Amino acid sequence: MKIIKRAANDIAKEEAYGGSGSRKVYASPDHLKSTAFEAMTHGYLPAGGTFEWHDHKDIEEVMVVVKGSGEIHDEDGVYVYEAGDVFVYPANIKHKIHNPTTEEHQMIFVRVKV
Numbered sequence: 001m002k003i004i005k006r007a008a009n010d011i012a013k014e015e016a017y018g019g020s021g022s023r024k025v026y027a028s029p030d031h032l033k034s035t036a037f038e039a040m041t042h043g044y045l046p047a048g049g050t051f052e053w054h055d056h057k058d059i060e061e062v063m064v065v066v067k068g069s070g071e072i073h074d075e076d077g078v079y080v081y082e083a084g085d086v087f088v089y090p091a092n093i094k095h096k097i098h099n100p101t102t103e104e105h106q107m108i109f110v111r112v113k114v
Helices: none
Strands: 014-016 021-027 035-045 051-056 059-067 069-074 075-084 088-090 096-099 104-114
Touching: 014 035, 035 051, 035 059
Parallel strands: none
Antiparallel strands: 014 021, 021 035, 035 104, 051 096, 059 088, 059 104, 069 075, 069 096
């Protein structure tokens, strides 16, 4: 089989963003030959948690909200997110993601080098 098949339930969660949440790495450069691909991850942001201010050096990021409603912050303001929303973060832009609710939120992230 030339196609790589991975069961999401078998992929272990790991700490993300200094312990503020967790993630599963669905695909990384180990899985693809592209030199631009950085990662595809499933992020888990606990109730009341925040992926604190950070940027991705020379990496663009796409975030698809799978579950939850919260806030995205950047230097220009605060934006509400809901399940089904898609955010595109340009490279090198500081941002944070905050979950003000009592439930865990989930997002899919795809990161590409520029």
